[in-house]
Structure formats: C-alpha cells, structure tokens
Amino acid sequence: DAGVIQSPRHEVTEMGQEVTLRCKPISGHDYLFWYRQTMMRGLELLIYFNNNVPIDDSGMPEDRFSAKMPNASFSTLKIQPSEPRDSAVYFCASNINSYNEQFFGPGTRLTVL
C-alpha cells in the first residue's frame, strides 16, 4: 500500500486566496483525521470522519475552514479566505478503527503571505 497520500506537499499562497488540501487515506480505513501542526500550538486535531461522515469538527478554528469527504478514498480541507496565521503543516491520518494506530501522511506545508 502507498500509505496516506497528501497533496500538494508545499503550498504558498497570498492572503485572501482559497486553499484546498487533499488527502487519500489507506484503502479500507474507515477513520480519517485532519491535524494542524504549528510551533506555538503543537499538533491539533481539526476534524475527523468515520465512514465519510464528519464526527467531530470542534477543532476547526473558524468558519473559514471546511472539510469534506465525498467518498472513502478522498478528503479535502479548504481554507477560504486564507490568512497568514493559517501557515502551518497540515497532516491527514487514517486508521481502520478506534484506537488502533493512526497512519499519517507526509503533510502539506502551507505558507500564506
């Protein structure tokens, strides 16, 4: 298996632009997690899905952030409009159930100028 795939690996954009991050979980995994990592706040869970349904989005910082999972093999995290404080590394992770190991993707490094 190729593991969790994220694209793009790096994104540089200007404040006010829309940003879309993409994730393909490991085939057969039914949980998908989106995290954000910054120096100040560490690794934060933004939202997670079970069987394509959002279960908990309490970590989403504000309405500018949205996430979708239209099918079992694809999820997006969208920021509109983007702001410099959104600069971070965004990770996607998946697992097969509950508290088993979460497999992380390589992350997308987002820079908002």
Place this chain on the structure above:
Amino acid sequence: AQSVTQPDIHITVSEGASLELRCNYSYGATPYLFWYVQSPGQGLQLLLKYFSGDTLVQGIKGFEAEFKRSQSSFNLRKPSVHWSDAAEYFCAVGAGSNYKLTFGKGTLLTVNP
C-alpha cells in the same frame, strides 16, 4: 478532557547513551497511550502503544515505555541511542469513545556522535 505534558522541549544525548523521554497525562480513568516519532519533513510514525495489561510495552526500533498509573506517566526509554534516532517524539493520549488523540508538544532529540 485529557491532556498530555512533555516537560522536555529538547534533549541532547551522545550516541550509545541511554535515553528517557518523559510524558505525563491527565485523565480520570485508564487512558490509551501512544508514542509517535517524527523525522524532519515526515509524518508521524507509531513507536508503541499501551491499551491494557502489561505496563511495560515494547515498540519498534528498540524503544520501550512503562505505564505508571500512580505517577500518571508513560515514559519512553531506549538503552542505547543511535544517530538515526534523532527526531521529534510525541506522546499522545486517547480516552473514552470519541477516538480522538491529544498530543503533547513534543520533545526534540539531538544525538551527538
């Protein structure tokens, strides 16, 4: 809500020396505990996990961790560190049925030759 504290932001050890990374958690009942490692530019990889049973847990790459309920700790150890162990290490706790993990801020390990 659960929380995790990693008291050491940065640790430097010599190659071949022993290593102990500290992790303290806060949760009212028995938590699920994890150690992950992150190499530069990479996602997180699971080293080991504790769910129940034997409080001394063996993981990959020669790491082990011990769950001590009385101290609310789950410290990571390795008897002899290799240069390739240089990375950032994260302790995480999961609790209840919401399957969310709460991560510590991480400990950066530097290995001197």
